[in-house]
Amino acid sequence: MNAIDKTLSSDISLGVLLEALAASPTLPLAFRYDTRLVKPGYHVTEVKTGQFSALDCGANPEAWAEIFVQLWDIEECDRTHMPAGKFAAIIRKVSEHVQLDGSAKLTFEVSDGVQPMQLYCASTPLVTDGAVYVELFPRAASCKPRDRWLAEQAQAVACCGSANTAKCCG
Template identity: 70%
Template sequence: MNVIDNSKNRENDINLDLLLSVLAGAKDSPLVFYYDGQPVKPGYHITEVKAGQFSALDCRANPEAWTEIFVQLWDVEEGDRTHMPAGKFYAIIRKVTEHVQLDDSAKLTFEVSDGVRPMQLYCAAAPVLRAGAVHVELSPRTASCKPRDRWLAEENKKAAACCGPAAATGGCCA
């Protein structure tokens, strides 16, 4: 049985370590974030970086705990500015670590607003170096049911084990 997981795309949920490792190798390249199908304006800037440690109960009363880093982007255009160099973003994050403990493996969430619309939450796909710039696609962070997500992951794992290339000749795939 192959179960379709309609929850958020796990590929669009990178951590700070992955982002910084790409930026470290492309410090002079412009860093361009995309959300709602458009790039951020060249004058965007980071207005806040914050870290949180969360404890919760999911909808089946299972305890949950995680750390999360929030990067707030203000999507504005100011004068003749260009997109922020990757090295500047990297330096800002490193400056934050002098005052705030950041877990590089924490889930990374972007809070984005153009100063008019309300702030919205986004997760980030892996950064891509293309045409001399670092591109990071942001997608809306959706709600999900963690027990359902765990169940779907287990069902997909079972299906992959049964119907993977090595098992395809074993007859368990219908």
């Protein structure tokens, strides 16, 4: 995979995740990262939110909200993967004390307590084999001006290749 290819992940928001989990609250919730599943005893150790302001490499001001969910990837006794509804309840409990924006960028911080924490974005949850699976992909650095330019190019190609050619490309 190319270092700037983001086609594998959809980089979902917290709201999209919670909506998907609400459809299957009793099913186990398993996260997959670096080609492995989180261990059944995993804990959600922290949920935090932040408002960020920055200047990108093209001197463009940027601002966004981001929610971080920290997963501690451990094996614990005879535990199973937590039900999707329990994960949602943890988020609801946090939202009683901290204002969480459902449309905010969602980042997972994952560590086994030994290796350094790594940052991941999440794909849309999939229900398969009696569980809800969320694929986590490493959150790579990017150049926002280049990302915007690529998005504009993709939109132009999609538009100019359609029946709307005169309207889009004229």
